Amino acid sequence: MFRSNGRRALRILVPLGLLAAWEAFSRAGFLPRNLLPPPSAVLYAWADWIFGFNHSAGSDSGTWLMDASASGMRVFTGFTLAAVTGIMAGIAIGWSRVAEASMEPTLQMLRPIPPVSWIPLAVIWFGIANKPAIFLVFLGAFFPILMNTIHGVRTVDANLVRAGAMMGGREHQLLRFIVFPAALPSIFAGLRIGIGSAWMLTVTAEMIAVKNGLGYVLWDSYNFFRYDLVLAAMASIGLLGYASDLAVKALMTATLHWQQSTTVQGRQG
Numbered sequence: 001m002f003r004s005n006g007r008r009a010l011r012i013l014v015p016l017g018l019l020a021a022w023e024a025f026s027r028a029g030f031l032p033r034n035l036l037p038p039p040s041a042v043l044y045a046w047a048d049w050i051f052g053f054n055h056s057a058g059s060d061s062g063t064w065l066m067d068a069s070a071s072g073m074r075v076f077t078g079f080t081l082a083a084v085t086g087i088m089a090g091i092a093i094g095w096s097r098v099a100e101a102s103m104e105p106t107l108q109m110l111r112p113i114p115p116v117s118w119i120p121l122a123v124i125w126f127g128i129a130n131k132p133a134i135f136l137v138f139l140g141a142f143f144p145i146l147m148n149t150i151h152g153v154r155t156v157d158a159n160l161v162r163a164g165a166m167m168g169g170r171e172h173q174l175l176r177f178i179v180f181p182a183a184l185p186s187i188f189a190g191l192r193i194g195i196g197s198a199w200m201l202t203v204t205a206e207m208i209a210v211k212n213g214l215g216y217v218l219w220d221s222y223n224f225f226r227y228d229l230v231l232a233a234m235a236s237i238g239l240l241g242y243a244s245d246l247a248v249k250a251l252m253t254a255t256l257h258w259q260q261s262t263t264v265q266g267r268q269g
Contacts, residue, residue, distance in 0.1 A: 037231065068214060083141070090149025145187070218237075221233065
């Protein structure tokens with residue numbers, strides 16, 4: 001009980017300590033306050049960005065919900081497409097030697113290419129709108145999901161597959177009832193990596209390829225020397241990314257309840 005309460009306290013005390021040190025450093029005048037605004041100034045600008053109570057955030061006053069929704073929509077759409085295609089392709093490559101021989105070399109050549117290098121082509125292909133941002137989010141999330149799915153399928157206990165085959169299970173039944181459930185821990189690991197990459201890529205795309213969203217506000221504020229809003233946008237991205245990871249983690253916990261109970265029993269033993 002004491003250890004649990006101590007860990008909870010650390011989760012609060014460490015961020016509060018960092019914020020206090022930042023506030024003190026900024027107010028001490030080591031750097032001009034317009035270059036490193038204190039947390040209090042960032043929170044003030046952030047609050048106006050959200051609620052629009054005094055228009056100190058300029059044209060962004062009161063627009064946070066729309067900007068966050070626009071970024072969230074791009075993340076959700078690109079991540080969903082990446083999850084569906086990455087899991088399906090990963091299962092196929094991990095299970096079938098034909099799929100491995102035909103698909104994996106091409107995908108492995110594409111994987112090292114940074115997603116941001118696709119920005120010029122994405123703008124040419126899709127224009128200045130949501131589509132290039134969604135495309136980049138898809139690229140950023142697809143490969144972590146794909147690689148973790150392949151790993152999960154290839155590391156399934158062969159004895160489980162043999163036992164299923166001996167009981168008369170057909171290939172699609174083995175995939176559905178044995179391989180896919182056994183690979184889920186690795187798949188969820190890929191999903192958690194993918195959702196983080198999705199947020200990074202949507203912000204990058206919004207700086208160049210769209211005219212709204214958290215990334216756009218961040219870049220626009222930088223151009224107008226509003227570093228308080230730049231930091232508020234960074235904090236918004238961090239919090240929303242953390243919330244997205246918690247959502248994936250909650251889905252993982254609900255789906256892998258059998259694994260959680262086994263882990264708890266193992267620790268108790």
